[in-house]
Amino acid sequence: MTEPLLRIRNLSKHFPTPRGTVRAVEDVSFDIPRGSITGLVGESGSGKTTLGRTILRLTEPTSGQTIFDGQDLNSLEPAAMRLMRRRMQIIFQDPVSSLNPRLKVEQVIAEGLAAHGIGKRAERRKRVAALLEEVGLQADHMRRYPHEFSGGQRQRIGIARALALEPEFIVADESVSALDVSIQAQVLNLLLELRERRNLTMLFIAHDLSVVEYLCDRIAVMYLGRVMEFGPGAAVSTRPMHPYTQALNSAIPRPDPHAVRDREILTGDIPSPLDPPSGCVFRTRCPIARDICGQSRPDPQEVGVEHHSYCKRIEALNERRASEDA
Template sequence: MRDTISPEPLLQVRNLRKSFGIRGGLLGRVLAEVKAVNDISFEIGRGEVVGLVGESGSGKTTAGRTLLRLEEPTSGEIRFDGTDLTTLSADGMRRMRRRMQIIFQDPFASLNPREKVREILTHPLRLHGIGTASDRPDRAAELLEKVGLGRDSLDRFPHEFSGGQRQRIGIARALAVEPDFIVADEPVSALDVSIQAQVINLLDDLCDDLGLTMLFIAHDLGVVEHFCDRVIVMYLGRIVETGRSEDLYARPNHPYTQALLSAVPKPKPGRRRDRILLKGDIPSPIDPPSGCVFRSRCPMASAECAEIVPPLARVGAGHFSACIKTT
């Protein structure tokens, strides 16, 4: 747990929902809705790094993008440092984005291949009126040094770098406007395993040195355990468990969390958990199961699980789980 975490929340999310309409027919009417994020609430303290985990299709990336209003929320409240982002105009949100940035998953797709690194890093500075035209290249060079790249990288194009180096450029761009909060959307999943540790260590050092607050979206629970202060587990658009990393990994409560953690390799064979294999695939968010959304794959499910939407209940200090069988 980082010593710099403040009990005062920087981000407060209440009853957030994000649905996408599926249109069809000659008139393009909405035929169905994809409930990507379905009534989630959580807080992130200043200086805290929170991991958001779950299988593909659980709604992690949509949740992260909705927090920054890269996707407009269907309903709910997103309060950042006391300001409800859902009420801001386009200009107001643009000003707020100086304090909120994102690191994208694919470091190649997120960088303009026609621009040199100099332009990539000075664009956000110009957009937000930071510095002057003469000193912005020096600011860009400082950003590169901060992420472990040299000044000579300024006049190179993205394709001239390795995947890990491109992600470092993406991190430098996110840091350019000196944000308070960063959404890191699976920033190492597209990288070789040998490079992942370098990028994670870089992010860890930056969070400590700059006092950053971060939502770290990932599917690699091994990375999350060592990097994040707290973990939120999502399944089919809902939060099913949340707690401090050491508590959740030592005593997972929800059957879904237990299944996820059972697949994480352990360096010491004696500490290995019995593997829990889930049946079937994650259901469609167009028509999620009634009651508990995990019941169709849960080894503990009973008839009452189809009737009750389990709330997050306290199972320990700062540890909450949404399961009527285990709470």
């Protein structure tokens, strides 16, 4: 069996504040296989972006391990981490604010190459031209400024920048959420093409389960800094085995206007990460929660092949699904 490119083990990120400690990411563990796209999905405020940035050490972790190709990133000295950054990159959510408006596109894309001393100026310019064409733009676009492009084109520039150093792993942080639906589809297809062409490994962060379902081989569902469910994309999206995933799944619009669906409407808001609920952090909004759910944190329960749910009431979930299927 091929060793995963990335192993995340008990990774946590806490932010001290005058009011207390914000537990943005708490004890997260999962693997990302080489050449795969793993989706990270959840509501706003669930800790997805913080987890992505912590994996890359753009935000320093509080505890835990991020093992990339056998090396624990969290133990690397700054010089070694700088070299490792050539192998991992990020595509930011906002294609407007993530591009320096004072730089031409050539400078934006070649910035990483220059920082790492790769190639001379003519070689970098040739590389930028090839990258622009690879992401569906024209080579002469390198002479323009970011404000001269549409949102979708800017995101393609951001993707080209992420590819410049030939990385093996990319975190795509809500990289289509700011785009129109038709442009979203184009960018998603581009990411799939790049994965196949370059054998890229990706962590794709989104709040839309339907987008993640289309793109990803595996899906991790996150709530209030913790993973609720993790497994193959098809299993998590078509047969979710956590009440939170079921609620997200029921909110996806379906193309059949005559289909009768049981919507799972969550009540209340996400609790404050300053004071998360005891036990299962989802229990205050869970429709099947009982006293046992508040006693201790749930361990991962195997509910299928490489499919795990962090829920203490798996039997109740199975009974509920059986009654729905009947």
